[in-house]
Amino acid sequence: MRLRIFTEPQQGASYETLLTVAKAAEALAFDAFFRSDHFLQMGGVDGLPGPTDAWITLAGLARETERIRLGTLMTAATFRHPGPLAISVAQVDQMSGGRVEFGFGAGWFAEEHSAYGIPFPTSARERFDRYEEQLAVITGLWSTPPGESFTYEGRHYRLADAPALPKPAQSPRPPVLVGGTGPKRTPRLAAxxxxxxxxxxxxVEDTAAAYERTREAVRAAGRTAPMVYSAAQVLCVGRDDAEVARRAAAIGREVEELRTNGLAGSPAEVVDKIGRFAEIGTEAVYLQVLDLSDLDHLELVASEVAPQLR
Known part of the structure; x- marks a missing residue:
């Protein structure tokens, strides 16, 4: 089981804070450092010092880390045009020496779009139509052989004789992540x-059902390439009940709610729940760390949870 650190900087984190967490995650041998891609805080916090851009952040981290993989859960298709986004991600992949993973979603948080003047199609169908075209464009640009051009004619996006440069460091492309629990279109796009x-x-049960829908879509598509199945869960681990309660309070959550809806409790409890995810085919777990000042939280997972999952 690969354990990956997943942060939500829109809740309040500077680049320096993210760098500190990423370096700690690398030193503690976590597999990856991921961040959300949002421009507005959620849940009643002040969000200070304000948002940071996901791909500018990852470009900086690419030059200041050495081993850890870097990515987004999820870059919003509504934020950027697919051609420039393909260029940005390919460049960060080069800057990292081939450590980037591209989590990509349709976009959903209307308020952050209105706050920063970003067009937001109110129809979910249109957002997914645009998202599907962007997936085709971005993966098409990356996979076009060097020296050849890429042309695309869609309803929303049209590219004419794009040189399809630069190329990512990883060949044929950085890993692409698609997520969500949509019953039909999401599994098809993932496949x-x-x-x-x-x-x-x-x-666990609903995750297993979502995996099965995607496995069926993979079979229906006749796909032979392997698919990695992963899960994201909020993290709240403590050496004793008092430490668990302190960490839950720090993120404004209740312990029992976190035990139900996340990975919470003692290291043994968390190992047991991750084991249940492993039983349904989960290969990587993204640990949502909401208190970025609590580096001891990461150390506890690295020393008392991770060794039991190897």
């Missing part, structure tokens, strides 16, 4: 474009 399918913040 068509993704290397990894992620189910966020869902219990």
């Amino acid at each position: 068509a474009y993704a290397d990894e399918y992620n189910v966020p913040f869902t219990g």
Whole structure:
């Protein structure tokens, strides 16, 4: 089981804070450092010092880390045009020496779009139509052989004789992650474009059902390439009940709610729940760390949880 650190900087984190967490995660041998891609805080916090851009952040981290993989859960298709986004991600992949993973979603948080003047199609169908075209464009640009051009004619995006440069360091492309629990279109898009399918913040039984829908889509598509199945869960681990309660309070959550809806409790409890995810085919767990000042939280997982999962 690969353990990956997943942060939510829109809740309040500077680049320096993210760098500190990423370096700690690398030193503690976590597999990856991921961040969300949002421009507005959620849940009543002040969000200070304000948002940071996901790909600018990852570009900086690419030059200041050495081993750890870097990515997004999830870059929003509504934020950027697919051609420039393909260029940005390919460049960060080069800057990292081939350590980037591209989590990509349709976009959903209307308020952050209105706050920063970003167009937001109110129809979910249109957002997914645009998202599907963006997946085709971005993966098409990356996979076009050097020296050849890429042309695409879609309803929303049209590219004419793009040189399809630069190329990512990873060949044919960085891993693409598609996630969510949509019953039909999400599994189909994952089967068509993704290397990894992620189910966020869902219990074991519902995660298993979502995996099965995607496995069926993979079979229906006649796909032979492997698919990685992963999950994201909020983290709240403590050496004793008092430490668990302190960490839950720090993120404004209740312990019992976190035990139900996340990975909470003692190291043994968390190992047991991760084991249940492993039984349904989960290969990687993204540990949502909400208190980025609590580096001891990461150390506890690295020393008392991770060794039991190897």
